[in-house]
Amino acid sequence: MQTYPIAMVPGPVVVPDAIRNVYLEPYGSGDLEIEFVELYTRTQRRLKAIFGTRDDIVIQSGEGMLALWSALKSCLVPGDRVLAVATGVFGYGIGEMAQSIGADVKIVGFSYDETINDMARIEAAIAEFKPRMITAVHCETPSGTLNPLEELGRLKHAYRVPLFYVDTVAGAGGVPVLADDWHIDLCLGGSQKCLSAPPDMSFLSVSPRAWEIIDAVGYVGYDALKPFQHAVENRLFPYTPSWQGVAALFTAAGLLLDEGLANSFNRHDAVARLCRQRLVEMGIDLFPAPKAIPSPTVTAAVIPEGFTWDTWDRRLRDHGLVVSGSYGPLAEKIFRLGHMGAQADRALVEQALEVIAGAL
Ligand SMILES: *Cc1c(COP(=O)(O)O)cnc(C)c1O
Numbered sequence: 001m002q003t004y005p006i007a008m009v010p011g012p013v014v015v016p017d018a019i020r021n022v023y024l025e026p027y028g029s030g031d032l033e034i035e036f037v038e039l040y041t042r043t044q045r046r047l048k049a050i051f052g053t054r055d056d057i058v059i060q061s062g063e064g065m066l067a068l069w070s071a072l073k074s075c076l077v078p079g080d081r082v083l084a085v086a087t088g089v090f091g092y093g094i095g096e097m098a099q100s101i102g103a104d105v106k107i108v109g110f111s112y113d114e115t116i117n118d119m120a121r122i123e124a125a126i127a128e129f130k131p132r133m134i135t136a137v138h139c140e141t142p143s144g145t146l147n148p149l150e151e152l153g154r155l156k157h158a159y160r161v162p163l164f165y166v167d168t169v170a171g172a173g174g175v176p177v178l179a180d181d182w183h184i185d186l187c188l189g190g191s192q193k194c195l196s197a198p199p200d201m202s203f204l205s206v207s208p209r210a211w212e213i214i215d216a217v218g219y220v221g222y223d224a225l226k227p228f229q230h231a232v233e234n235r236l237f238p239y240t241p242s243w244q245g246v247a248a249l250f251t252a253a254g255l256l257l258d259e260g261l262a263n264s265f266n267r268h269d270a271v272a273r274l275c276r277q278r279l280v281e282m283g284i285d286l287f288p289a290p291k292a293i294p295s296p297t298v299t300a301a302v303i304p305e306g307f308t309w310d311t312w313d314r315r316l317r318d319h320g321l322v323v324s325g326s327y328g329p330l331a332e333k334i335f336r337l338g339h340m341g342a343q344a345d346r347a348l349v350e351q352a353l354e355v356i357a358g359a360l
Helices: 017-024 034-051 064-075 089-100 119-129 150-158 208-217 243-259 261-281 309-318 346-359
Strands: 056-061 081-086 104-109 133-137 163-167 186-190 201-206 298-302 334-338
Touching (some): 034 186, 034 201, 034 243, 056 064, 064 163, 064 208, 089 163, 133 150, 163 208, 243 261, 261 346
Parallel strands (some): 133 163
Antiparallel strands (some): 298 334
């Protein structure tokens, strides 16, 4: 099996032993044991702290995309108006997902190297379209940007939009998330990014208003949220829960809270700054536009002249470094260094930058 000593892919990130070891313990059945329900409840509490919310938390077995789909399918019926604020692959993609389940979607779009700006244009769209849901992405991983959400949340609140849906799969834990202050109703996270757990779990906060809507919509399916509404009190989950997966999230969130969220944010910010500064010193162009906010969890840069993605990737792999390309319109144009979670490590990032400098 091919492994690389310097892994800088922006998810799934390298899993630290303390989290990996959780999977090796013997567990009972999450369906039957009260200990599982207690673990689930304690994990919810830790994830609330990471999301900055007092809302309920649902923990599901499945990758980040599960949270994205389950929140859309559980809250929308055909014809519901969705305003998708999009600055990248995930932002536009969520609009397409909502459309595919019959929603009436309006996109407020920005180019992939931008972050949310021009609040007047967004406000006009909200006022005119009167959406039932606003969607946005916090960290646009494919373009290495971080969208500011506070102002959008303020508009959501001011215009009494029922639901604010935010994908912070690649942000939560590495950058501040204030779901309550930003009026987020559905805050979506995954295990494999800043929490440094394997790619098998997802979680989301659900506001009281969102629960009301989920209840009324009554969506049924493996990815339905409704069966989770009273799962803890009834000790009845919609399928056998992954004890291992929840235990890993519990441990992962515990490691972050023990470090201190502010310290984690500083750690991510410091390695991201180092990464950007060194790349620029090497003559590599950063991808986000000058006025966009670069993400502290992932850096996107333009593939250096004289290389294609394939030749650049091969050159780096020959020296033990694996980075990521990108998707959609960014494929073949940019490469990405994921310094999130366990990979937000100064020594690791320095090693990666040394390989890049040598490869040029
Ligand atoms: C990683 C990621 C997801 C979820 O992707 P999975 O491959 O299902 O884990 C969703 N949104 C963003 C912005 C991401 O970076």
